[in-house]
Amino acid sequence: MDNRHYFVAFLAVLGMLAFFALITMPFWIPVLLFNSPFLLVVFLLAKYTRFGGILEKWYLTVYDWLVYQSETPRRLLWQGFYEFMSWYNQDTDWVTMNYGYALLTDDGHMIDKLLTEEQDKHECFSLQLYYFITGTNKAFKSLEGKTLVEIGSGRGGGISFLTRVFKPEKAIGIDFSMNQVEFCKARHSSVNQLEFHQGDAESFTTIESIGENSVDAIINVESSHCYGNIDNFFKQVNNALKKDGVFCYTDFRGAEDMDELKAKVEEYFVVEKSIDITRNVCYALKLDTQRRLAVIEEKCPKIFVPLINKFSGVTGSRVYEELNEGQTLYHAWLLKPKGRNANEEVKE
Numbered sequence: 001m002d003n004r005h006y007f008v009a010f011l012a013v014l015g016m017l018a019f020f021a022l023i024t025m026p027f028w029i030p031v032l033l034f035n036s037p038f039l040l041v042v043f044l045l046a047k048y049t050r051f052g053g054i055l056e057k058w059y060l061t062v063y064d065w066l067v068y069q070s071e072t073p074r075r076l077l078w079q080g081f082y083e084f085m086s087w088y089n090q091d092t093d094w095v096t097m098n099y100g101y102a103l104l105t106d107d108g109h110m111i112d113k114l115l116t117e118e119q120d121k122h123e124c125f126s127l128q129l130y131y132f133i134t135g136t137n138k139a140f141k142s143l144e145g146k147t148l149v150e151i152g153s154g155r156g157g158g159i160s161f162l163t164r165v166f167k168p169e170k171a172i173g174i175d176f177s178m179n180q181v182e183f184c185k186a187r188h189s190s191v192n193q194l195e196f197h198q199g200d201a202e203s204f205t206t207i208e209s210i211g212e213n214s215v216d217a218i219i220n221v222e223s224s225h226c227y228g229n230i231d232n233f234f235k236q237v238n239n240a241l242k243k244d245g246v247f248c249y250t251d252f253r254g255a256e257d258m259d260e261l262k263a264k265v266e267e268y269f270v271v272e273k274s275i276d277i278t279r280n281v282c283y284a285l286k287l288d289t290q291r292r293l294a295v296i297e298e299k300c301p302k303i304f305v306p307l308i309n310k311f312s313g314v315t316g317s318r319v320y321e322e323l324n325e326g327q328t329l330y331h332a333w334l335l336k337p338k339g340r341n342a343n344e345e346v347k348e
């Protein structure tokens with residue numbers, strides 16, 4: 001099944017659940033009413049006693065498993081989330097979706113001269129994250145005439161920015177959300193070398209314009225936490241990269257999972273640089289909080305604002321607090337492929 005089928009299956013299950021809830025209404029509404037004193041007691045216990053802490057712990061355990069650790073449920077949840085977001089919001093003045101990177105200076109800025117479009121300036125911290133993982137890298141300075149691919153390109157702002165700055169001969173953004181791909185094709189059509197395709201990080205080399213040993217640089221920004229199986233993704237990157245290609249990779253994980261991710265990265269790639277950027281990401285979120293709150297307020301359905309705030313990383317959100325306290329870590333790598341000509345080095 002490809003991703004669109006997963007998404008349709010997800011919608012079908014939701015539809016069936018809604019239908020079931022509807023036809024069983026005569027049953028569950030009285031049950032709910034009958035149980036409401038009980039529910040009220042549970043609510044009061046949760047709010048005013050230690051029982052609340054236990055309930056919250058259970059809730060967070062289930063939530064983290066579903067959103068960050070499970071295989072198929074995680075894929076389906078993120079896929080549904082991003083499809084919905086891009087279907088609902090087609091506004092062209094929102095083109096990046098990462099937590100950003102700031103220098104630890106007063107204003108945190110580092111690339112003002114490169115931000116030539118008005119929208120670049122609004123989303124400067126998110127673009128700085130792209131620049132940080134690529135701009136200090138020799139391979140990008142000489143990307144002219146070469147191929148650049150982003151896996152998990154989202155609303156396309158990052159790869160559009162890098163394409164305008166580094167001028168590769170061809171740049172390809174890949175995302176599993178069809179709505180986002182359609183959005184990007186329209187939004188970034190003025191950047192000639194740039195194209196977008198729907199595809200899955202775990203099987204993107206099946207896309208026609210990306211063969212084995214065909215890509216000079218691959219980037220992946222804050223997307224891999226959504227993948228069901230990271231090994232599949234790393235194998236695909238190794239296959240797609242030319243022998244002297246580079247892979248610029250950045251994402252977050254819970255502190256207890258980061259060591260496992262680092263070990264996996266080392267298993268599949270030659271590590272040129274490996275940097276903890278948690279403080280820079282956290283500072284970018286702090287500097288960007290007011291703008292993010294205003295964007296969420298303007299662009300998201302009211303009912304989803306609390307949920308979106310949770311993921312947006314604004315100060316006070318769980319994401320922000322966990323980064324600030326080091327319970328979540330954000331890491332960046334500069335990597336080279338290994339194993340294609342030395343299969344024994346790559347786990348099969």
Ligand SMILES: C[S@@+](CC[C@H](N)C(=O)[O-])C[C@H]1O[C@@H](n2cnc3c(N)ncnc32)[C@H](O)[C@@H]1O
Binds near residue numbers: 151152155200
């Ligand atoms: C947090 S957004 C980051 C987008 C973009 N890199 C940026 O920084 O603006 C994560 C993106 O990864 C995409 N994604 C998640 N799982 C994917 C998968 N298995 N294959 C391809 N894209 C995926 C989502 O659709 C979403 O656009």
